Amino acid sequence: MxxxxxxxxxxxxxxxxxxxxxxxxxxxxxxxxxxxxxxxxxxxxxxxxxxxxxxxxxxxxxxxxxxxxxxxxxxxxxxxxxxxxxxxxxxxxxxxxxxxxxxxxxxxxxxxxxxxxxxxxxxxxxxxxxxxxxxxxxxxxxxxxxxxxxxxxAGVTAYGAVRRLVSELRIPPGKIVAVVGGAGGLGHYAIQIAKALGYRVAGVDVGPERVQFMARLGAEWALDASEAKDRIRKLGGADASLVFTPKIAGYELALKLTRLVGGVVAVGIPDPAEGPLPVTPSGLISHGTRVIPTSVxxxxxxxxxxxxxxxxxxxxxxxxxxxxxxxxxxxxxxxxxxxxxxxxxxx
Ligand SMILES: [Zn+2]
Ligand SMILES: [Zn+2]
The missing domain is CATH 3.90.180.10 (Medium-chain alcohol dehydrogenases, catalytic domain)
Structure with missing residues (x-):
């Protein structure tokens, strides 16, 4: 063959x-x-x-x-x-x-x-x-x-990530979900899926072309990464953040966007050379953040x-x-x- x-x-x-x-x-x-x-x-x-x-x-x-x-x-x-x-x-x-x-x-x-x-x-x-x-x-x-x-x-991985909101994190529809890397190959599915399941979706990505793409996909808020922290904090924070960006910076941002006792769903896989996630046990415990992995x-x-x-x-x-x-x-x-x-x- x-x-x-x-x-x-x-x-x-x-x-x-x-x-x-x-x-x-x-x-x-x-x-x-x-x-x-x-x-x-x-x-x-x-x-x-x-x-x-x-x-x-x-x-x-x-x-x-x-x-x-x-x-x-x-x-x-x-x-x-x-x-x-x-x-x-x-x-x-x-x-x-x-x-x-x-x-x-x-x-x-x-x-x-x-x-x-x-x-x-x-x-x-x-x-x-x-x-x-x-x-x-x-x-x-x-x-x-x-x-x-x-x-x-891509599609089923995005679906599995959104499904974790219900199956693992017990975050019901109607809550705010940030999709970090929302214009990417997986994120663009996740925006549509989260919206279809009744979540309020904040898409986060970099640059005007990607921000406009997320708005067309139906994100209630389509945000450049540079403004995401301020805009989402004004909403009281995201109940959960789904990280599709294969960069440690995407995880750092997600941890900042997520409100107390919120969830971070880990999907994107950064190059191992980027090193570990910047979390400390005291940070996790004081914010009550639940970090959940998902895979395909x-x-x-x-x-x-x-x-x-x-x-x-x-x-x-x-x-x-x-x-x-x-x-x-x-x-x-x-x-x-x-x-x-x-x-x-x-x-
Ligand atoms: Zn794949
Ligand atoms: Zn087995």
Whole structure:
């Protein structure tokens, strides 16, 4: 099969013919039609995430991408839920065990026996990919391939972050939620999702173009980061802040925006070289701040997101379309933050 392969970290991907994978027990193979491009791909491509890089090197994983959509074309031994021809997504979570205490308490994203697409299993910048049928995402016929692809990571991660307001933080609709990085690939979904669920949304990002974009998405307040602290404090503070910006500065701002006993939901992953979060136990305790992590999403979260999509309450913004051969340019442009919205390649 044709695939875009990482030969040297950070160097242009190489279009190559590689062995077509076959599905293992409980897995299916998907003939992909499209793949989204995620900011995580940029980090992985550059070798900038040491843990993921070590796993990729030890397992020989060289194909990035975790926002694939296509048709099931081969069933592995024991696979019985999906059928040949089913249209599914291949997301970041490639499998989880479903039997450990982490899975059984509702957090399969942290399953110690899980596999992740593009880290421990080759990814979706290729004609074919494999995924466990448990983790494959049935995609409704009402959502086109290019719209469905970015939902596989960006959309569902944004949905999962907003869902934490209810499931972990017990912050009801009607409260003020700051979306830090609200014009970005994940944040632009989060603004729409939080609004659809009834929250009052303050979008925060940098520069007039991004601020206007957040206003068009429906943010009640669309704020430049430079004015966010003063404006949101005048409102009494945000009940919660969702941090999509992959910068420590985004977390510093979120901690300042959030009112007493508020929540900070951690989504964006800064470069490890930026160092740790600037919080002290005494600061956390005196403000009562609850910091909650979130990571991608699984089955029921996709279903709930698709329902919002079907009702017209959430829309993606695909800014770039291309083919496998365009991926290197797209990754480089993403690294330089050259455009707003998501990229999708045909396979
Ligand atoms: Zn992603
Ligand atoms: Zn598990």
């Amino acid at each position: 044709r695939a875009a392969v990482v030969r040297v970290w950070g160097q242009p991907l190489v279009l190559d013919e590689v062995d077509t994978p076959h599905p293992g027990p409980g897995d299916v193979r998907v003939r992909l039609t499209v793949s989204g491009v995620c900011h995580s791909d940029v980090h992985q491509w550059k070798g900038g995430w040491p843990a993921e890089r070590a796993v990729m090197e030890s397992l020989g994983i060289r194909i990035l991408g975790h926002e694939g959509v296509g048709l099931v074309d081969e069933l592995g031994p024991g696979a019985s839920r999906l059928r040949l021809g089913d249209r599914v997504g291949v997301p970041w979570m490639n499998s989880w065990c479903g039997a450990c205490d982490v899975c059984l308490t509702g957090y399969p994203q942290w399953c110690p026996n899980s596999r992740t697409t593009s880290v421990s299993v080759n990814g979706t910048f290729a004609e074919y990919a494999t995924v466990s049928e448990r983790a494959a995402v049935p995609v409704p016929a009402t959502i086109e391939d290019a719209d469905a692809a970015p939902l596989m990571c 999403g699984v089955t029921h979260e996709f279903e709930e997101l698709f329902q919002l999509y079907d009702r017209g309450l959430v829309r993606g913004h695909v800014a770039r379309r291309g083919t496998l051969g365009d991926l290197s340019t797209i990754l480089q442009d993403m690294a330089e933050a050259k455009y707003v919205g998501r990229a999708v390649v045909s396979l």
